[in-house]
Amino acid sequence: MEKYDLCVIGGGPAGYAAAMRAIDFGKKVILVEKSKLGGYGIYDGALASKTMWELSNKIRTVRETIGQDRRIDMTFDEVKKIIEEALFERKFQLSCHLRIIHSETDLITYERGEASFLTAKEINICKPNGENVVVFADHTLIATGSRPRVIPGIDVDEKNILTSDGILHIDSFPKSMVILGAGVIGCEFAAMFSNFGQTKVYLIDKAERILPFEDDDVADMVATNLEENGVVVHRGSQLIRMEHKNGGVEYELENNDGTREVIQVEKAMLSIGRVPNIENLNLDNAGIAMSKRGVHIGDNDTQTNIPHIYAVGDVSGNLALVNVGEREARHAVVKMFADFPVKPIQYSNISTIMFLNPEVAAVGINVQQAIEQNIPIRVSKVDYSTIARAIAMRKTNGFFKIIVSDDDEMKVLGMRAVGEHASSAIQSIALLMYMGKGIDELAHMIHPHPSIVEGIQECVRMLLGKSIYKSSVFKDKLKCYRLVNGERIPLNVIKANAAPKDIHELDSSK
Numbered sequence: 001m002e003k004y005d006l007c008v009i010g011g012g013p014a015g016y017a018a019a020m021r022a023i024d025f026g027k028k029v030i031l032v033e034k035s036k037l038g039g040y041g042i043y044d045g046a047l048a049s050k051t052m053w054e055l056s057n058k059i060r061t062v063r064e065t066i067g068q069d070r071r072i073d074m075t076f077d078e079v080k081k082i083i084e085e086a087l088f089e090r091k092f093q094l095s096c097h098l099r100i101i102h103s104e105t106d107l108i109t110y111e112r113g114e115a116s117f118l119t120a121k122e123i124n125i126c127k128p129n130g131e132n133v134v135v136f137a138d139h140t141l142i143a144t145g146s147r148p149r150v151i152p153g154i155d156v157d158e159k160n161i162l163t164s165d166g167i168l169h170i171d172s173f174p175k176s177m178v179i180l181g182a183g184v185i186g187c188e189f190a191a192m193f194s195n196f197g198q199t200k201v202y203l204i205d206k207a208e209r210i211l212p213f214e215d216d217d218v219a220d221m222v223a224t225n226l227e228e229n230g231v232v233v234h235r236g237s238q239l240i241r242m243e244h245k246n247g248g249v250e251y252e253l254e255n256n257d258g259t260r261e262v263i264q265v266e267k268a269m270l271s272i273g274r275v276p277n278i279e280n281l282n283l284d285n286a287g288i289a290m291s292k293r294g295v296h297i298g299d300n301d302t303q304t305n306i307p308h309i310y311a312v313g314d315v316s317g318n319l320a321l322v323n324v325g326e327r328e329a330r331h332a333v334v335k336m337f338a339d340f341p342v343k344p345i346q347y348s349n350i351s352t353i354m355f356l357n358p359e360v361a362a363v364g365i366n367v368q369q370a371i372e373q374n375i376p377i378r379v380s381k382v383d384y385s386t387i388a389r390a391i392a393m394r395k396t397n398g399f400f401k402i403i404v405s406d407d408d409e410m411k412v413l414g415m416r417a418v419g420e421h422a423s424s425a426i427q428s429i430a431l432l433m434y435m436g437k438g439i440d441e442l443a444h445m446i447h448p449h450p451s452i453v454e455g456i457q458e459c460v461r462m463l464l465g466k467s468i469y470k471s472s473v474f475k476d477k478l479k480c481y482r483l484v485n486g487e488r489i490p491l492n493v494i495k496a497n498a499a500p501k502d503i504h505e506l507d508s509s510k
């Protein structure tokens with residue numbers, strides 16, 4: 001039986017990152033993947049959908065320029081071809097890189113097959129030809145990812161009723177499509193299909209608003225844009241039934257006022273969350289127990305109850321994101337092999353982007369979470385219409401919102417950025433959070449002009465009482481307030497004869 005220092009089960013972003021980090025420690029690794037190297041980081045997931053989003057954005061920009069009702073006759077086959085080119089490029093990189101490391105160091109073995117536990121240190125690999133191989137591993141990292149959640153009673157055939165697994169494989173743009181679940185995946189696909197302008201999109205969520213985990217100003221701006229792009233949003237709606245009918249799909253809804261409606265569409269897509277892939281791993285054979293959360297494993301800072309077995313990425317049931325999976329995987333490997341103490345992983349300053357219309361970038365807590373957790377905060381918000389670059393781009397739909405601690409230090413607790421280039425602005429705030437710094441540094445830096453990030457600087461200056469535009473003047477475009485015990489107390493108020501300390505103007509040159 002071949003012996004390894006580490007067996008990685010699953011070759012998605014988390015598993016691949018783990019294998020590469022283990023090589024840094026000179027460890028002998030086997031990476032087992034049952035399907036395609038890259039997982040949802042590439043196929044039917046992050047890269048595929050973002051390639052489509054970029055394309056759909058270009059089409060939307062052209063449609064906005066020539067008139068929304070004008071159709072651009074791009075076929076779905078043409079969309080798929082561009083996605084395939086992107087997927088191929090990434091797949092080629094990953095596999096060449098792996099092969100070269102294997103040939104040069106012999107540290108890594110890649111095995112196609114489905115892995116499952118025989119014991120806590122023996123893993124069976126069932127290869128595509130049915131042959132079984134057993135390997136011995138001192139450590140095992142479970143990175144088997146997740147799959148779309150489905151609802152009993154809805155017949156998902158991935159042809160007419162689909163999940164995100166099937167949606168990029170359809171033959172043509174549907175004339176109409178309903179999306180069940182207005183979370184990240186649902187809203188991203190609603191944005192993409194409506195951007196192309198060939199599909200009438202309906203979006204259903206049981207919650208009162210789309211993106212229920214986000215602040216209402218973020219969700220409202222996204223919903224307004226979707227609706228302006230022709231999307232019908234059914235809020236607070238209960239799906240009564242969804243079934244195949246006349247070659248398409250029929251669904252019935254109960255709205256929150258008790259009324260019912262029946263709608264027929266060509267396709268339906270379910271995006272109501274994801275479930276971890278743990279069923280076929282024979283976890284019992286290794287003695288791995290479920291966590292208190294029920295279906296999850298790896299709750300002890302990526303470690304399971306069996307100390308040499310770790311679980312990372314989507315399968316851990318934490319945040320389902322490529323960057324989080326990679327981080328958890330690298331962290332787990334360092335915990336396994338480092339001869340120095342390793343601090344627990346931090347989840348508080350993860351940056352995320354939702355690829356909507358416009359893009360939404362986030363880091364740290366939002367106002368809704370601060371209220372839930374009873375954290376006193378200060379908030380400043382700058383509308384894109386006051387930022388020179390946004391005016392120049394003729395893209396003034398968006399805002400920056402910074403949340404800081406309600407004390408003299410004003411430590412950054414979170415930011416939401418909605419609008420063009422929002423994603424490129426989040427990193428500076430994430431860095432401040434990571435370094436545990438206050439906002440002074442950002443206020444003093446000379447930002448490039450004209451740039452979107454000047455909006456962040458103005459947010460910060462408002463909190464410090466030294467902005468160029470005053471929120472008490474541009475009340476509809478700028479907001480700056482303390483939020484304590486549910487009460488909003490305005491900040492950035494103009495005071496006659498203000499003492500320097502009142503306006504935090506300790507150094508008048510800045």
Ligand SMILES: Cc1cc2nc3c(=O)[nH]c(=O)nc-3n(C[C@H](O)[C@H](O)[C@H](O)COP(=O)(O)OP(=O)(O)OC[C@H]3O[C@@H](n4cnc5c(N)ncnc54)[C@H](O)[C@@H]3O)c2cc1C
Nearest residue numbers: 010012013014034039040041046115145313314320321322
């Ligand atoms: C439509 C969509 C869009 C997304 N967009 C983004 C985005 O923009 N940004 C972002 O950060 N995240 C995005 N995500 C989430 C992201 O793709 C996942 O969080 C990420 O891929 C998880 O990585 P992972 O390695 O944990 O799991 P996966 O990517 O699911 O990989 C797990 C791998 O394990 C393999 N496997 C499973 N069981 C076994 C077994 N028993 N033996 C061997 N191999 C096995 C699977 O075949 C798979 O390849 C998106 C997801 C979807 C579905």
Ligand SMILES: NC(=O)c1ccc[n+]([C@@H]2O[C@H](COP(=O)([O-])OP(=O)(O)OC[C@H]3O[C@@H](n4cnc5c(N)ncnc54)[C@H](O)[C@@H]3O)[C@@H](O)[C@H]2O)c1
Nearest residue numbers: 181182183184185186205206207271272273320353354355
């Ligand atoms: N840009 C990105 O970073 C990105 C993109 C896509 C996916 N992802 C990851 O994939 C994960 C899964 O995405 P998702 O959109 O499937 O899940 P989600 O948790 O984001 O959203 C699920 C939505 O479905 C709704 N819902 C649940 N059951 C329902 C029902 N029976 N009827 C109507 N609505 C229902 C919920 O209220 C929620 O709004 C995300 O949490 C995210 O981590 C990230």
